[in-house]
Amino acid sequence: xxxxxxxxxxxxxxxxxxxxxxxxxxxxxxxxxxxxxxxxxxxxxxxxxxxxxxxxxxxxxxxxxxxxxxxxxxxxxxxxxxxxxxxxxxxxxxxxxxxxxxxxxxxxxxxxxxxxxx
Amino acid sequence: xxxxxxxxxxxxxxxxxxxxxxxxxxxxxxxxxxxxxxxxxxxxxxxxxxxxxxxxxxxxxxxxxxxxxxxxxxxxxxxxxxxxxxxxxxxxxxxxxxxxxxxxxxxxxx
Numbered sequence: 001x002x003x004x005x006x007x008x009x010x011x012x013x014x015x016x017x018x019x020x021x022x023x024x025x026x027x028x029x030x031x032x033x034x035x036x037x038x039x040x041x042x043x044x045x046x047x048x049x050x051x052x053x054x055x056x057x058x059x060x061x062x063x064x065x066x067x068x069x070x071x072x073x074x075x076x077x078x079x080x081x082x083x084x085x086x087x088x089x090x091x092x093x094x095x096x097x098x099x100x101x102x103x104x105x106x107x108x109x110x111x112x113x114x115x116x117x118x
Numbered sequence: 119x120x121x122x123x124x125x126x127x128x129x130x131x132x133x134x135x136x137x138x139x140x141x142x143x144x145x146x147x148x149x150x151x152x153x154x155x156x157x158x159x160x161x162x163x164x165x166x167x168x169x170x171x172x173x174x175x176x177x178x179x180x181x182x183x184x185x186x187x188x189x190x191x192x193x194x195x196x197x198x199x200x201x202x203x204x205x206x207x208x209x210x211x212x213x214x215x216x217x218x219x220x221x222x223x224x225x226x227x228x
Contacts, residue, residue, distance in 0.1 A: 035217075044222035045156075045164065045207050059216050095163060103152040103211040106175070108163040 002026040002107045004096045009112030016086050016116070022079040022096030022109055030054070030074035033099040036081045038092035039111075046092075049081065050099070063089075086116045122147065122208055122220035129226040135196040138223045140208030141189060146218060148189035152211035155184060155193045158222075159204045167206075168193060195225070203227040 008020040020036070036048040049070040050059040058070055069082040079096055093111040100106040123141040130136040140147065140155075147153055153171045156164035166175055168184040171191060181196045191210070195202055208220040 037219075044205075045158075045209075045219045047216060047218060050216055057215070059214075099217070100169075102215075103150075103217060104154045104166065104169040105156070105164070105209070105217070106166050106169070108165075110163055 002098070004098065004107055004109035006094065006096050006109045006112040009094065009114045011115045011117065012086055013118050014087060014116055017082070017084045018086065018114060020081040020083065020094055020096075020112060020114070024077045024079065024096075024098075027098070029072075029077040033102055034072060034079045035097045035099050035105065036070060036079075037095045037097050037105070037108075038090075038114075039095070040089070040092040043092075048094070051079070052102075083114070086114075088116050090114060091116045121212070121218035122210060124206075124208060124220040124223045126221070127224045127226065129228055130195075130198045131228045132198050132200065134198050135194060136198060136225065138193045138195075138206055138208075138225070140191040140193070140210075140220045142191075142210055143189055145214075146210040146212040147186065147191050149213060150211045151186065153184065153186060153191040154209045154217075155182075156207045156209070157202075157204045158207065164207065198227055200227050 003025045005023045033052045051070045067085045071080045095111045096109040097105040098107040155168040158164045171186045172184040207222045
């Protein structure tokens with residue numbers, strides 16, 4: 001059974017940093033592209049970042065460029081999102097999602113809440 | 119502002135059919151047959167309902183169907199049931215090699 005379990009969320013002041021983790025199991029993690037998708041309270045889904053298998057390609061949404069860094073450790077079956085210079089508008093539930101055939105999010109984690117507030 | 123445009127809300131009575139549209143451009147919806155639809159109940163993670171415009175993953179009811187014409191994709195739910203009440207999001211692969219989402223549509227079953 002495919003499982004994605006996020007952790008690392010919490011409350012942080014504006015300008016602060018957080019590192020999110022996503023532990024994957026039930027599939028060959030190294031073979032799949034992975035993504036972070038977020039959802040602000042009461043709002044829609046927003047794609048955050050993409051990392052290909054073997055980390056050969058990495059993309060970010062424009063509002064996250066230069067502040068967020070996606071990475072993966074295939075030996076640990078884990079995906080990460082380092083978030084720096086956090087802003088109030090980054091407050092959201094952050095989901096880890098597996099990307100199938102580079103175009104379909106077929107499995108999602110349960111999400112981890114990040115709250116940026118003074 | 120989302121990359122893909124969806125109606126904010128739709129509604130229907132049990133047993134009826136509804137259709138949710140998802141409008142993009144030739145750089146996303148119109149350029150690729152890589153549109154997906156997701157269902158999200160409150161407090162839950164999204165669930166894949168349709169992929170590659172019209173394909174259903176194993177376990178998804180055949181009451182859910184997808185189609186596309188030009189730059190607009192559509193999700194149709196037939197035989198509406200109370201449990202279909204949820205938010206629905208479309209997504210599309212784009213010419214920038216990323217996947218973008220629609221703004222979401224709240225489905226109310228009357």
